[in-house]
Amino acid sequence: MRKPNPNKEKAAQLARQIANMTEEQKAIWLQRAPILTADARPISGKNHMLAAMQCEGATMLGGFNQWLSAGRVVRKGESAIYIFAPSGRRATAETSAAPSAEGAAAEAVAESVRFILVPVFDVSQTEEKPAEQAAAA
Numbered sequence: 001m002r003k004p005n006p007n008k009e010k011a012a013q014l015a016r017q018i019a020n021m022t023e024e025q026k027a028i029w030l031q032r033a034p035i036l037t038a039d040a041r042p043i044s045g046k047n048h049m050l051a052a053m054q055c056e057g058a059t060m061l062g063g064f065n066q067w068l069s070a071g072r073v074v075r076k077g078e079s080a081i082y083i084f085a086p087s088g089r090r091a092t093a094e095t096s097a098a099p100s101a102e103g104a105a106a107e108a109v110a111e112s113v114r115f116i117l118v119p120v121f122d123v124s125q126t127e128e129k130p131a132e133q134a135a136a137a
Contacts, residue, residue: 007082007117010082010117011082011117014050014053014054014082017053018046018049018050018053026049029048029049029052029053030045030048030049032048032052033059034048035047035048035051035052035058035059035060035061036059036060036061037060037061037062037066038060038061038062038063038066038067038070038123039062039066043061043083046084047083047084050081050082050083050084051081051083051120051122054081054082055081055122055124055125057122057124058081058122058124059122059123059124060122060123061081061083061120061121061122061123062120062121062123063118063119063120063121064119064121067121067126068129071128071129072123072126072127072128072129073126073127073128073129074121074125074126075125075126075127078121078125080119080120080121081119081120081121081122082117082118082119082120083117083118083120084115084116084117084118085115085116085118086113086114086115087113087114087115087116088113088114089111089112089113089114
């Protein structure tokens with residue numbers, strides 16, 4: 001039996017909010033300063049809106065371990081911001097309606113990318129690693 005995903009309802013709620021936005025509202029969210037990852041790459045427009053909806057002042061996002069590698073720690077009690085990230089590729093078989101030379105339907109294998117919600121934190125939710133922790137790392 002598969003255990004329930006607590007992020008599923010959060011994802012559905014955020015998706016409904018974005019779906020109910022007008023194009024003008026979406027444009028306003030996207031006009032804000034770009035939100036970058038902890039390694040200074042821009043995030044997608046949809047992830048930008050997701051992050052901004054959960055943390056209006058978001059500027060730079062990273063996962064817990066990304067911040068540790070960058071010499072920062074997430075402050076205790078901070079709530080994660082959820083964005084979508086690719087979760088590997090999955091092969092799917094597609095059957096063609098057109099018969100092949102042997103008369104059987106042709107089958108092709110296509111790859112699809114799954115996206116899952118992942119927790120990240122804004123730089124404002126972190127602080128520099130204490131000197132004793134930085135030395136141990």
